[in-house]
Amino acid sequence: MSERIKRNWPEIIKDQETSGKTIAIFCKERGIHYTAFYKNRKQLKSNNFVEVKIKNEVKESGHPITLKYGEYSVILPPGFCKQTLSEVLSVLGS
Numbered sequence: 001m002s003e004r005i006k007r008n009w010p011e012i013i014k015d016q017e018t019s020g021k022t023i024a025i026f027c028k029e030r031g032i033h034y035t036a037f038y039k040n041r042k043q044l045k046s047n048n049f050v051e052v053k054i055k056n057e058v059k060e061s062g063h064p065i066t067l068k069y070g071e072y073s074v075i076l077p078p079g080f081c082k083q084t085l086s087e088v089l090s091v092l093g094s
Contacts, residue, residue, distance in 0.1 A: 007032075009040040 016026045016037070027034045065076040074088055 007040075009044060012037070013041050013044065 062078050067074045
């Protein structure tokens, strides 16, 4: 998998927004092509991207978790696989 695919775009976009730097300067310093930045920012905003953070105390509670995304609901049993959740959210977001 190439390095471009592995980038955490929500975090990169947030870092740029809080940096006070222009997109051109920010991207040049990070070695990111500005067109990739704009493309990913547009895609994330158009998909109404919501970042999900998993807290250990929730996962270990023994109770299922229900995530709602538009018309979809995903029920996560205790001890769910984070990789599977990531794949499900990726499909729902596309």
